[in-house]
Amino acid sequence: MSDITSIAAGISAESPSAARNWLDALDRRFGHLGDMPGLGPSRPDIGREVRLFPHGPYVILYRPTPDGVDIVRVIHGKRDPESWL
Numbered sequence: 001m002s003d004i005t006s007i008a009a010g011i012s013a014e015s016p017s018a019a020r021n022w023l024d025a026l027d028r029r030f031g032h033l034g035d036m037p038g039l040g041p042s043r044p045d046i047g048r049e050v051r052l053f054p055h056g057p058y059v060i061l062y063r064p065t066p067d068g069v070d071i072v073r074v075i076h077g078k079r080d081p082e083s084w085l
Contacts, residue, residue: 003074007058022056026074029055034068047072 004026012019033039033053040053040062049063050072061072 007074007076026055026060029053029060030069030071033060033062037062037064037069 004023008019008023011022037051040051040060043050043052043061046052046061047063050061051064053060053062054077055074057077058074059077060074062069063072
């Protein structure tokens with residue numbers, strides 16, 4: 001989860017409380033996706049069985065699993081999609 005660590009560190013440099021809030025909201029989003037793994041659109045152009053879902057300016061890339069979801073990456077949405085995986 002180095003993506004999450006890097007993003008949180010960047011946010012924390014400006015505001016530690018904002019970083020905690022962002023991480024808490026991200027954790028809730030992961031739970032929501034785990035409950036409804038088909039929620040995000042499928043993106044076979046990015047990777048096999050990869051789906052994506054927004055989280056503020058970031059994009060959560062994940063794969064549905066029998067037990068919920070496997071988080072692949074969390075990246076800024078302005079990055080080139082070809083660099084996402």
